[in-house]
Amino acid sequence: MSASLALPDYRTQSPAVAERFQRLKERPVVLDVRNLSKRFESASGSVLALDRVSFRAYRRELLCVIGPSGCGKSTLGRIIAGLDTCSGGEMLLDGKSIDGPGPDRGMVFQNYTLFPWLTVRRNVMFGPEVSRGLSATMAEEEAQQWIELVGLSRFADSYPHQLSGGMKQRVAIARALANRPRILIMDEPFGALDALTRAQMQSYLLQIWKNVDVTIVFVTHDLDEAVYLADRVLVLDAHPGRVRELMEVPVPRPRTREQFTSPEFVAARQHLEELIHPPLQVQPETLPLGRMTVVGDDVE
């Protein structure tokens, strides 16, 4: 714990960061979640997955949602997207109550969910065509911009199975954004990617977000990812899922990967870690370990 003594408090913000948060909070509220609850009924009884969750996201904010497994963070994302129903509470998008899925809330899933029978271009055209009723030519023009934005122009006529995981997820992002949603919900979007590609995708996402007027709700279990990407991090508790804290990330923008070792970054990360990983209930030393080794080759 001596390291933590050297770290700044995660609440200390440099003047630039403080000013940024000031400006952020002056922007209009895009998403207002009020006392959202979700109860799952099953044969063995009912489980309260989300318990009166409330938070707001401002325009062009990047809000990360983290929590231990089973805290209902994915459920929260799905409810906002309209794919699950809530058991109580309400959600306002730009001040209007929302119910059911709609093109104003785009979603990016962990397993890409690209339409395998459509080329990259036609995947991206899907939203503009079905929800905005654009003609094929206009949808194609629209799609072209988004494909260029995610840097996949050369692959516009490829089918999804010809792309790598990272490229598929970029197509999925382009497809969601081509619909011009007010918010983009991302449910552990980079969870299926290898570490290198994930790092690359995180930087891509920041790059894309810089050029697009969209609020992002990013669900993840990766603390580094949350601190690296987010303006604010919504920390949920498990069983039942409650809001533990809404943390402001003290790391200045633009973010770079070098900041991973900066004092603010480490402090923020460590704070999240303490929130999420409660002290171990069973100390490893007290486990009644039997020896399973053959020779006395001790590892310590």
Add this chain to the structure above:
Amino acid sequence: MDGDKQTARRRSRVRVLGTLPPRRRLVLTLFSFLTPLALWSAISYLPFIWHPMVRVAEAGDASWFSDGELVDGDAFAEENARIRAADGHLATGARANPVFLPPPHAVLRALVTGFTTPPARPDEPWLHQALWHSITIIFWGFVVSSVVGVPLGILCGALPATARLTEPFVEFFRYLPAPAFGALAVAVLGIHDAPKIAIIFVGTFFQQVLVIANTTRRIDPGLLEAAQTLGASRKALLFRVVVPGVITDIYTDMRVLLGWAWTYLIVAELIGVSSGITFFINQQAKYRAYDKVFASIVLIGLIGLGTDLVLARLGRRLFPWLPSAGPRRRLFYGLRRPARATGVAAASALDTTEAASVEAKGAASA
């Protein structure tokens, strides 16, 4: 060490799941046909295996043999014993198989000459006419069934209410044997082709609805969710996601179902005025021309297999989004693989790096 080597060899030979190298596929495919053929040849050409009959060459003093007749082996021996006792002229002959098991070469000959031999009676059809008639029966039965069955199956799969309204009855009906409707079909539809098409329809339709409904239900729900968040209406979900999402699997189902339709053909053609290949087979059996019977059966198999091959080819043309390196379901898919081996290798490498995909794309467009 020796054991290690052996395990390694065994691992490379017998594979659990996965795909085989193209050469091995080809060899195994050939063997799947050569093995039964070899068995048949052995029984036909090696007298010591079976050959219970004797083909009489010279009747000699035998009382009831005639030259060229096929008689039971035991009876032949008995008769010769009797002749020997009477010090007469022995009958000669060679051991042979019963008439219902012609050797491969006779069937092959019948296969070739079948198309050139005019029918025994002028009002009977030629072999090719009989076959063509059968094909048209199958075609119309299957088309009529599919025109109703495929849309209904997709609707059942996509809309739970439609499924509830339809499937319980279909479940019940599919257990009713199609031939049971023969008499009814004749009474309603006459004695010519219509009742036969109806039997094919009854045999195919009810299975088709259920199979296609189940295939439709297996669509990745993630695709539907993605489409919903993109603002798809229910109509768009059905026509722009469900239908294209399951069309490839339905196509495969249809290939299997077409095979089932063929199995109803023989029964269907017995109804009313017997026709087509069934009539041909029955006629040849009456003339005891079993080589022609076998030839007709082989022809049905060849037509079925050929159709499936063509449909498989067509499928790859129709659905360019299917990964070419993906699992191949049918045995003949790999026949011409070697020529494309490079493309497959590039495609399988695609998933790993972007550079590889660029290359492969270049190769694909070139």
